[in-house]
Amino acid sequence: MLIDYRSDTMTKPTKAMLEAMMNAAVGDDVFGEDPSINQLENLAAAMFGMEAAVFCASGTMTNQVAIKCHTQPGDEVICDEGAHVYQYEAGGIAFNSGASVKLLAGDRGRITAEQVKSSINPDDNHKAHTSLVCLENTSNRGGGSCYDFQEIKKIEGVCREQNLRLHLDGARLFNALVEKNETPKQYGETFDSVSVCLSKSLGCPVGSLLLGKKDFIKKARRVRKVFGGGMRQAGFLAAAGIYALQNNVDRLKEDHCHARQIASALEKKSFVKTILPVETNIIIFALDYPVTAPELVDKLKQKNILGYAISPDRVRLVLHLDITKEMVERTIEAIGKL
Ligand SMILES: Cc1ncc(COP(=O)(O)O)c(C=O)c1O
Numbered sequence: 596m597l598i599d600y601r602s603d604t605m606t607k608p609t610k611a612m613l614e615a616m617m618n619a620a621v622g623d624d625v626f627g628e629d630p631s632i633n634q635l636e637n638l639a640a641a642m643f644g645m646e647a648a649v650f651c652a653s654g655t656m657t658n659q660v661a662i663k664c665h666t667q668p669g670d671e672v673i674c675d676e677g678a679h680v681y682q683y684e685a686g687g688i689a690f691n692s693g694a695s696v697k698l699l700a701g702d703r704g705r706i707t708a709e710q711v712k713s714s715i716n717p718d719d720n721h722k723a724h725t726s727l728v729c730l731e732n733t734s735n736r737g738g739g740s741c742y743d744f745q746e747i748k749k750i751e752g753v754c755r756e757q758n759l760r761l762h763l764d765g766a767r768l769f770n771a772l773v774e775k776n777e778t779p780k781q782y783g784e785t786f787d788s789v790s791v792c793l794s795k796s797l798g799c800p801v802g803s804l805l806l807g808k809k810d811f812i813k814k815a816r817r818v819r820k821v822f823g824g825g826m827r828q829a830g831f832l833a834a835a836g837i838y839a840l841q842n843n844v845d846r847l848k849e850d851h852c853h854a855r856q857i858a859s860a861l862e863k864k865s866f867v868k869t870i871l872p873v874e875t876n877i878i879i880f881a882l883d884y885p886v887t888a889p890e891l892v893d894k895l896k897q898k899n900i901l902g903y904a905i906s907p908d909r910v911r912l913v914l915h916l917d918i919t920k921e922m923v924e925r926t927i928e929a930i931g932k933l
Pocket of ligand 1: 794803
């Protein structure tokens with residue numbers, strides 16, 4: 596039995612999801628004629644209380660399309676220094692939007708309204724025009740940390756006052772929603788655009804959604820086309836998304852519970868120096884010298900457990916749909932014997 600904690604993108608579609616995909620009604624989405632894609636976009640927009648949605652190939656695409664739509668070349672985007680939009684999207688903000696970035700040192704990926712306020716450039720010809728703030732919830736590099744919604748509202752207040760747009764990279768937003776008992780509508784009311792991934796803990800093979808106002812999504816469809824992301828009979832993929840939104844959200848709590856159980860097993864080990872507080876489905880822990888992350892990952896691999904060395908001394912384990920209770924028990928036993 597291989598137990599793969601490298602990422603929550605490792606999930607394979609379940610039988611029930613595959614069945615939903617096989618039975619999907621499809622059409623040409625570039626013509627707006629794919630009934631399953633239309634259904635998924637309408638379902639997501641209704642969930643978030645937002646006007647419209649567009650289905651894209653990836654979370655990188657929904658983020659990059661949003662940034663392109665919200666900015667002009669030469670503008671500046673504010674985000675946390677560990678934000679996915681900056682760290683892991685291949686320089687897309689510069690490449691696609693010609694925008695610069697102001698990086699803030701947040702607390703495990705979370706920035707504050709005060710930080711945002713003091714980072715907005717003055718109206719001065721020497722300075723880039725600050726036009727967009729991007730938040731990430733949960734934060735990947737922050738170890739699945741969740742924002743306090745009150746802080747998000749404060750950031751929204753600053754954005755409204757200063758005429759900035761506010762985008763959410765909600766690749767793992769559903770993890771935050773179930774953990775904090777929040778609703779999609781709270782986020783829909785607050786952000787100008789929201790990106791959510793279906794291919795992470797929700798268990799789909801492909802897909803992300805970008806949500807926003809009707810005119811924003813109209814523009815986003817055009818940008819998606821320019822980026823080469825127009826799709827045809829992708830309703831087979833959308834059907835997986837509909838299935839996931841209807842069946843795979845509530846169960847995320849199990850992943851969070853499993854993550855806490857594994858973290859408490861790790862806490863007992865002398866080679867573990869620190870563990871980031873486990874808030875959702877991600878565990879990031881640092882090792883005490885001389886044990887290195889690649890060494891520990893290798894040891895785990897010998898026990899058929901896969902983890903990810905995110906730096907020379909830090910390991911990441913991510914819980915997801917394909918990790919069962921039995922696998923977690925085996926993992927805890929294996930950690931005990933290390
Ligand atoms: C926070 C965050 N945003 C965006 C993405 C991008 O998603 P994708 O891999 O679908 O491009 C990821 C992927 O891991 C992520 O962790």
